[in-house]
Amino acid sequence: MRSLLASLPLLALLGGCSYLPTWAKLPSVTGDKVLGFVTPYRVEVVQGNVLTKEMVARVKPGMPRAQVRDLLGSPLLTDVFHESRWDYPFTIRRQGAPEQHRLVIAEFDGDKLKTLTVPDDLPTENEFVASINTFKPDGKQPKLALTDAERSALPPPKKSAEAAPTAAAEGPAPGRTYPPLDAAPAKTGS
Structure with a gap:
């Protein structure tokens, strides 16, 4: 009986939490924000x-497959039936930068390149680097x-009066001697 009486206030509190006025409810995950102001790491x-x-621009019609692969890299998608x-698809999602999709x-x-279909929004190297730079420094390259x-x-460049001697001209370092490589190992007595 005592435990039942002790649990009644707890049940009342839990039941009251399900009914909160709209002004007291915390915002949930919306878009890129959690609780309306926290941005989680993506x-x-x-x-x-x-x-x-x-x-x-370096790829021209009539080039063999091997040369196209050398210039553009290995294709991401090749199909046995085609x-x-x-x-060559490309997708990048970075926090703080818009998504990029290209194909x-x-x-x-046969073995020769017939056509190369390129999207209109293909960037130059400098434009691509600028588009993924989320640090936004002073903008100077x-x-x-x-x-x-x-x-x-x-x-x-300054030329020295004495030419530096080469290691081959000097010979082995003093105090070091090495046996010939083709000599048989010495036998130990037995």
Whole structure:
């Protein structure tokens, strides 16, 4: 009897929780937010082959399959029933960046490339890097090479008066001797 009386207030509290006014209910998971303000971590998903305008521009009709594979990489999809078609799909989902979906299709006539179907929104290499950069630094691209003017302004390399001796000219290091490689191992007495 005592346990029944002790459990009544607990049952009343649990029953009251099911009825909350609409203003007291917490928002649930909506879109990218949990409880309306917390953004959970989403795993980055990259699938397929990244192809850019520069990569596709090198591929010309009439190229053999091996050369197309060297330039674009191995196709993600090849079908036994459609051996003349290679599909290069690409999908990327990153937190803080819009999803990207592209499909490049290579069709062959025998061993030679017949057509290459390329989407209109295929980015250049710099555009692709900028689209996946979620850190958004100052926007300046790093300098990767010197200009001809900068290269000509560099001082010429200094030449030393003495040529550095080579290891072959000096011979083995002092104090080290090695047996010939073709010599038979020495027999121990028995």
